Amino acid sequence: MTPSWSRFAAPATFYPLAGRLIPVFWVLAAAFIILGLYWGFFETPDQLGGSNAQKDYYRIIFIHVGSAWMSMWLYAVMVGWAAVGLVFKTRLSFMMANAIAPTGAIFTFLALWTGAIWGRPSWGTYWDWDPRLTSELILFFLYIGYIALHSAIDDSRRADRAASLLAIVGLVMVPVIFWSINCPDPNQCAALHQRSGLGRVDGNILFAMLTMTLGLWMYSFATTLMRLRGIILTREAQTAWVQDLVQVEVRPS
């Protein structure tokens, strides 16, 4: 097993593999998202909640919750690749982390934006320093910090390793930061976000949310691999196989 996996750690072998996988993920993404949206709009009740019911606009949670989950998971995955890169010194791992970061940042932004849009009708304001949304904002800064640090360093090796260290420090700090925002008073912790257990959510809503999230995962794979291919080409521009590739594509049809 090990020899065949390590073969794919070389950018040269991973590039064509990624190329073959991308269309697959796009198709899966489209399928799940369409299914999720259809279910979310047509198979779910018109109102959410009991006493203070939210009307049709609540359906934005299908994008909001999925984006928020993705933003958090992608950060963890990004840190995972960063750690692999630091330990095993494989350049492809660092490139993978770099490819994930913008997608993660976009999801974080989407979560914030849909959260604000949702907040307007349901809370009466676009922003309320709600602990979960504030934590999401901080996560956005962590992503931006990673991307900014990486692009500020010219030497790609130093950039990779510095940004990876930053991401790992960020991951360690994330629970502390989130906790301090959620629990500013150590004596008692008041959460403004309704701590809705997933079990109490209507079955159809849950199905739609999970399907959407799965679709967003597929989307993440597709965009990350596309970005990764671009990064590989840029970083490996000096090598023979990239030169050949460019020749092949430049040759007149």
Next chain:
Amino acid sequence: MLPPMLAPPMLAVAKLECRRGDRLLFSGLDFQIDAGTLLHVRGRNGSGKTTLLRTLCGLFTQDAGEVHWKGESIRALAEDFRRELLYLGHLNGIKGDLTGVENLRLAATLDGNPVERDALWAALGRIGLLGFEDLPTRMLSQGQKKRVALARLILSRAPLWVLDEPFTALDLAAVDLLQGLIADHVAAGGLAVLTTHQEVPLTAGQARHLDLGA
């Protein structure tokens, strides 16, 4: 002391590969040097001489290959290796607001052999800074600052010297002095790895050349 045949080479490099950014500098580099050797690293600008020297010190992490000191990887030896190393790079490594004496005292403490006041003044005198020892070094000329940095060589007990362009900014007298210091070090069984455009005549021991980017 073991005869050279039975002891592992002091400094050995195996299949060393280094990149800067995404550019490959050199790969598959192998060499070994023993006590009493001067290794003169040569190559065009940008051929990786400085990177090689920094890799030998452990400041730069290579992409492949190993550097061994007395048979063990320098990564594994860590502090034990650094104790036996003295590195002078392009930057002098001295603080402008401290005097020559203060800089040298600090350097000696960091090198692991704190010395008496008299030894510090003597070293600075020998390196040609008589009368300038207790001026803040920012008031000294480029060549004089370099001499303060070089004064460490006089006090050093480290067997391995890695010097990157040590002769820059030095006048003829200082060049002579430095050549003498290096020659004495090699003659006493030390190792020296340098990059320079000057040839360093030795009194004892052997001089070898390594050409990068050939």
Next chain:
Amino acid sequence: MLKVFWSVLHRDLLLALRRRTDVLTTLFFFVIVVSLFPLGVGTGQAVLRVLGPGVVWVAALLASMLALERLFAADYEDGTLEQLLLTDQPLVLLTLAKITAHWLLTGLPLVLIAPLVGMQYHLSDAAIGVMMLALLLGTPVLSLIGAIGAALTLGLRGGGILLALLILPLYIPVLVYGAGAVTVGAVALGEARPYLTLLAAFLVAALALAPFASAAALRISIE
């Protein structure tokens, strides 16, 4: 080992004393920022008492961050930093020595000037006492965490702004509980204890972990 720690600490303090302006600018920045807020938001006592803790902490964060740029930069530029990496002493120890010197020069003065600020914001004596203690516990944490950012951004253009972007999110827990301690302590002294205990816990954790991250970051940056 201890001798080298003291050498580096002593060196940094000596250098700072020979360039006294650097140290004083941080202190004056803090005082200016703190003095600007009442001019912007109004000078009513009630408002100031509420704002005081938060403003003091934000000013402390910003002042600490400004000073961080200089923590490693000078040593990086003249080559003394790479010499520190090549000593036979653990880099973590030397990093801690530099961070300690940095805190003594930029964090501790903030603690000492707190009563002045407290007076400007009409805080009670008890609140000022809590503020000094909170700053005493919190400013070292700022220096320790900030050092990681300073090490990562060594020698980069746009260094100061980039450092702010990287470090300020990580400062949030100290801000929340530090300001919280003073706000609560102004009402009832005993209520501040859990906050201060948390800050102390942060300090211990930061002392244990941050120097390692800073040392690793230095090795990465110096290549």
